[in-house]
Amino acid sequence: QKEVEQDPGPLSVPEGAIVSLNCTYSNSAFQYFMWYRQYSRKGPELLMYTYSSGNKEDGRFTAQVDKSSKYISLFIRDSQPSDSATYLCAMNANSGYSTLTFGKGTMLLVS
Amino acid sequence: NAGVTQTPKFQVLKTGQSMTLQCAQDMNHNSMYWYRQDPGMGLRLIYYSASEGTTDKGEVPNGYNVSRLNKREFSLRLESAAPSQTSVYFCASSVTKGNTEAFFGQGTRLTVV
Numbered sequence: 001q002k003e004v005e006q007d008p009g010p011l012s013v014p015e016g017a018i019v020s021l022n023c024t025y026s027n028s029a030f031q032y033f034m035w036y037r038q039y040s041r042k043g044p045e046l047l048m049y050t051y052s053s054g055n056k057e058d059g060r061f062t063a064q065v066d067k068s069s070k071y072i073s074l075f076i077r078d079s080q081p082s083d084s085a086t087y088l089c090a091m092n093a094n095s096g097y098s099t100l101t102f103g104k105g106t107m108l109l110v111s
Numbered sequence: 112n113a114g115v116t117q118t119p120k121f122q123v124l125k126t127g128q129s130m131t132l133q134c135a136q137d138m139n140h141n142s143m144y145w146y147r148q149d150p151g152m153g154l155r156l157i158y159y160s161a162s163e164g165t166t167d168k169g170e171v172p173n174g175y176n177v178s179r180l181n182k183r184e185f186s187l188r189l190e191s192a193a194p195s196q197t198s199v200y201f202c203a204s205s206v207t208k209g210n211t212e213a214f215f216g217q218g219t220r221l222t223v224v
Contacts, residue, residue, distance in 0.1 A: 043218055044154070046213070049211040096208060096210060097209055098208070098209045099144070104152065
């Protein structure tokens with residue numbers, strides 16, 4: 001079993017839809033959870049990060065962590081064509097001491 | 112504000128040839144990384160340098176060597192390229208090892224024929 005599992009998609013939604021992107025993980029030591037966005041032929045860039053459990057909101061984006069279920073989500077409200085990209089979850093146990101573990105990424109298409 | 116700069120952007124190699132991928136960052140970050148990204152495999156860590164003067168293996172180090180030339184520069188060398196090394200290579204940097212925000216370069220698309 002991979003440490004981090006993420007459905008590769010593609011996930012196709014109409015403009016304005018609410019999008020839910022998810023990752024599951026197996027390592028209970030993970031405490032820092034990140035979402036990176038990667039446009040085609042570009043490097044990933046950090047979108048949001050969350051420490052431990054709970055929700056974090058930033059504009060149209062909400063990151064949610066459920067450590068009891070080892071499940072994280074990224075919600076995008078009012079999705080736009082400019083949100084079309086690959087979204088990678090990433091996590092680590094101890095920021096500053098261990099390297100990041102990435103999911104394989106989910107491709108999102110908004111049209 | 113350049114961030115992380117990788118050279119070259121594209122490269123085609125013949126099997127057995129060698130080459131060095133260059134990476135430089137101007138953010139005064141301590142830690143630098145080399146990843147490869149393949150379809151269906153996601154980002155896999157090849158090597159990293161937690162701080163100037165140190166390097167460590169990641170998940171897929173075989174066939175690669177690295178050099179942390181100074182705080183700014185971290186190079187990746189393929190001594191004898193193989194078709195299995197066809198990939199997109201990303202260099203990244205962060206303030207410290209495993210810091211939540213890693214900054215990525217634009218990638219090098221390498222094809223080994």
